[in-house]
Amino acid sequence: MTAIEDAIKKAIVAAGRLQGDLSIRDRIDRSHGQIDVFGVLAHLDVPLLFRPLEGLLGAFLNEPSPGVLVTTKRPLSVQRFTAAHELGHYYLRHKPSLDDESILRRSPFMASRNANLQEVEADAFAASFLLPQWLVVRHCKRQGWTTADFTSARIVYQLSLRAGTSYAATCWTLARYKMLSRSQAKALSEIEPKTIKKAILGSVEPTNYYGDVWELTEADRGELIHGGPGDLFILRLEEHAGAGYLWRLDELDEHGFALREDTREQYHESEQAGGPVTRRIVAESKRQQNGALRLSEARPWQPNSIANQYAVDLDLYGPESEGFSRAERRFRLEAA
Numbered sequence: 001m002t003a004i005e006d007a008i009k010k011a012i013v014a015a016g017r018l019q020g021d022l023s024i025r026d027r028i029d030r031s032h033g034q035i036d037v038f039g040v041l042a043h044l045d046v047p048l049l050f051r052p053l054e055g056l057l058g059a060f061l062n063e064p065s066p067g068v069l070v071t072t073k074r075p076l077s078v079q080r081f082t083a084a085h086e087l088g089h090y091y092l093r094h095k096p097s098l099d100d101e102s103i104l105r106r107s108p109f110m111a112s113r114n115a116n117l118q119e120v121e122a123d124a125f126a127a128s129f130l131l132p133q134w135l136v137v138r139h140c141k142r143q144g145w146t147t148a149d150f151t152s153a154r155i156v157y158q159l160s161l162r163a164g165t166s167y168a169a170t171c172w173t174l175a176r177y178k179m180l181s182r183s184q185a186k187a188l189s190e191i192e193p194k195t196i197k198k199a200i201l202g203s204v205e206p207t208n209y210y211g212d213v214w215e216l217t218e219a220d221r222g223e224l225i226h227g228g229p230g231d232l233f234i235l236r237l238e239e240h241a242g243a244g245y246l247w248r249l250d251e252l253d254e255h256g257f258a259l260r261e262d263t264r265e266q267y268h269e270s271e272q273a274g275g276p277v278t279r280r281i282v283a284e285s286k287r288q289q290n291g292a293l294r295l296s297e298a299r300p301w302q303p304n305s306i307a308n309q310y311a312v313d314l315d316l317y318g319p320e321s322e323g324f325s326r327a328e329r330r331f332r333l334e335a336a
């Protein structure tokens with residue numbers, strides 16, 4: 001075994017050990033399908049501060065005592081990967097490290113022979129800590145995905161949103177678990193997320209492409225969506241128009257969303273007229289918000305005769321801002 005492969009294995013084992021020690025797997029439903037890496041640092045009593053860093057994504061310092069800095073200038077998924085990388089440096093007792101963009105460009109489970117072993121370990125630790133194999137399996141079970149679905153960039157992207165990982169890191173991590181071949185992972189990782197968002201949105205032009213595009217499903221009911229202030233949501237809802245029931249889209253505006261598209265998918269020929277149709281709704285979040293996206297299907301002349309409801313809880317704050325993480329502030333409040 002080469003020194004590189006040794007370092008990668010050591011880091012993956014360490015990430016699994018820390019997850020075991022903190023019973024993260026047992027608590028994954030409470031953290032809504034994401035590993036709460038900022039909460040883990042708070043729990044371990046490692047100070048984590050967000051700062052508008054210049055030219056750096058993050059840093060691990062250990063003089064006089066350990067601490068982590070993460071930039072405020074990048075999206076939440078990058079902040080989470082950076083924090084997990086710095087957590088790796090801490091947990092593997094590394095030397096102090098200043099980390100720039102190169103931690104995103106590297107594949108977390110491959111390195112050239114002259115690579116810095118400490119960085120190889122921190123990358124592999126970060127990727128496997130944020131997306132352990134059991135977490136991929138959990139999301140597959142919920143959403144009804146099989147590994148064959150991972151050849152679709154769209155599905156890998158939807159997995160990355162739900163797990164709170166970056167799209168490229170998700171591709172490489174699936175290859176590590178042999179759920180994709182290396183060449184498939186390479187081809188997928190070269191597709192820009194913007195291209196995937198465009199393919200999902202079709203004719204809808206978002207306000208900007210920073211927002212993520214969530215294809216919500218029945219399995220997302222009752223989950224908490226961790227997203228950003230400009231994210232878009234696609235809902236496909238069965239509508240019983242023949243019986244007079246319609247989805248009430250006026251509720252979107254009340255909840256801070258703009259309706260961007262509303263279409264009814266064609267009746268299947270074999271279906272009788274008047275049977276249920278599928279209504280496809282594209283909604284764009286208008287602000288930073290914490291609440292729910294809730295819609296009800298009712299008869300317009302009997303608004304209280306609700307036949308169905310669709311609801312997901314949302315945390316659309318986006319990236320962490322300067323200071324302590326939201327997880328740490330909650331943790332401190334609970335401890336007080």
Ligand SMILES: [Zn+2]
Pocket residue numbers: 085089097098099118119122
């Ligand atoms: Zn590093």
